Amino acid sequence: MIPKLFQWLLGGGLFIAVWQAFVLEKVDIQLTEIQRTIVLISPLLAVGVFGVISALIVLYRVATFNDCKDAAKELQQQIKEAKEDLSRKGLKFEDT
Incomplete structure (x- = not known):
């Protein structure tokens, strides 16, 4: 591969x-003059098309990004446990 x-x-x-x-x-x-002009600017056109396609792919991936609700709950539980453990050791937390 x-x-x-x-x-x-x-x-x-x-x-x-x-x-x-x-x-x-x-x-x-x-080549005609128009065809020659197109050939000359084709690298710029290719870079522009590549940029647009890349931006569209990033936007699509961000729009369809999965939320991990179970992982978020687990993380919140771990934060809560860590705060309780640190509170028992004398650290004080401000509520924000």
């Missing part, structure tokens, strides 16, 4: 190699 980082680096490297071949006119393909 190929690590994900290697896959991203391979894809990015291939994209840059093809882009550079077009920019340096190493390929024998005639």
Whole structure:
């Protein structure tokens, strides 16, 4: 299995190699002025699309994040037990 980082680096490297071949006119393909402009700004477009997709994934994961109610109750119980234990040892707590 190929690590994900290697896959991203391979894809990015291939994209840059093809882009550079077009920019340096190493390929024998005639481009119109509009197509040439699109080729020149395609790395910026790729970074922008990557950023938007990343933001959408983060927003989706935050929106669908599971609440662990049982774990929260257990943690509250442990805090209560710790406060009682420390109170018995002489530590005083302020109610907040």
